Amino acid sequence: MSVTREEGLAAWERIYAVASHPRCTNCHVGASGVPMWEGLSYGPGAAHGMGIRADASRIGAQSIPCRTCHLTTDSPNSQPHAPPRIAQAWRLPPVELDWLGKDSAALCAQLRDPATNDGNDIAGLVAHLQSSPFVAWGFAPGGGRSFPAGSVAELAEDVALWGRAGTPCE
Numbered sequence: 001m002s003v004t005r006e007e008g009l010a011a012w013e014r015i016y017a018v019a020s021h022p023r024c025t026n027c028h029v030g031a032s033g034v035p036m037w038e039g040l041s042y043g044p045g046a047a048h049g050m051g052i053r054a055d056a057s058r059i060g061a062q063s064i065p066c067r068t069c070h071l072t073t074d075s076p077n078s079q080p081h082a083p084p085r086i087a088q089a090w091r092l093p094p095v096e097l098d099w100l101g102k103d104s105a106a107l108c109a110q111l112r113d114p115a116t117n118d119g120n121d122i123a124g125l126v127a128h129l130q131s132s133p134f135v136a137w138g139f140a141p142g143g144g145r146s147f148p149a150g151s152v153a154e155l156a157e158d159v160a161l162w163g164r165a166g167t168p169c170e
């Protein structure tokens with residue numbers, strides 16, 4: 001089924017609204033290795049408390065490992081302000097998946113290029129979104145946290161649609 005450029009752009013706008021939400025950007029911070037605490041009542045630009053650094057390992061191997069507080073377990077932490085936990089090692093993404101503060105055009109160009117999106121074609125991005133416990137957590141974080149509009153399935157559909165439209169950005 002053919003998809004128009006306009007439909008592709010509309011899909012991208014919905015994708016951007018999700019990807020730029022703090023439940024995603026608090027981890028997708030890039031080279032600083034400092035996770036963020038935005039959208040949690042500490043105000044805009046708030047960095048993770050307690051001097052946490054993810055370093056090159058992305059799991060804090062050289063200082064305080066993330067797992068010290070973010071246990072790997074399938075029993076979620078629903079208390080407000082408790083460290084989120086999921087059934088996968090809590091960690092930051094690779095440095096290149098740096099989205100924090102990026103505008104729509106910049107993030108679009110980055111996500112459609114395998115050289116800057118961790119080596120994914122559109123099918124790879126869709127598969128990640130459908131299976132990632134991090135993405136699933138972002139839509140259902142618990143503890144009174146805000147979350148982006150839509151669902152994992154709608155986000156994956158939008159990425160597929162955006163791909164069929166030729167990944168338009170603006």
Ligand code: HEC
Pocket residue numbers: 018019023024025026027028090091092093094097117118120125128132134135136138139
């Ligand atoms: C706890 C940290 C964390 C959160 C929160 C998070 N991610 Fe990620 N994300 C990662 C990690 C780590 C990777 C690298 C791939 C992997 O190890 O699963 C990644 C990779 C990705 C990728 C690229 C796929 C790939 O193969 O690397 C996309 C797209 C993505 N995340 C989307 C999202 C979206 C959308 C949200 C919010 C709904 C989100 N992420 C929230 C940690 C996170």
Ligand code: HEC
Pocket residue numbers: 022023026027035036037038040048050052053054055058059060064065066067068069070080081082083084090091092141145
């Ligand atoms: C000493 C305990 C501790 C360690 C170690 C720790 N965290 Fe956290 N983290 C917390 C707590 C507590 C919260 C919840 C803060 C809140 O909701 O007010 C949190 C929240 C977060 C959030 C924000 C989630 C959201 O709701 O958007 C991210 C991202 C995060 N941590 C990443 C990491 C990463 C990556 C590491 C390892 C490099 C790490 N943390 C190490 C205690 C810790």
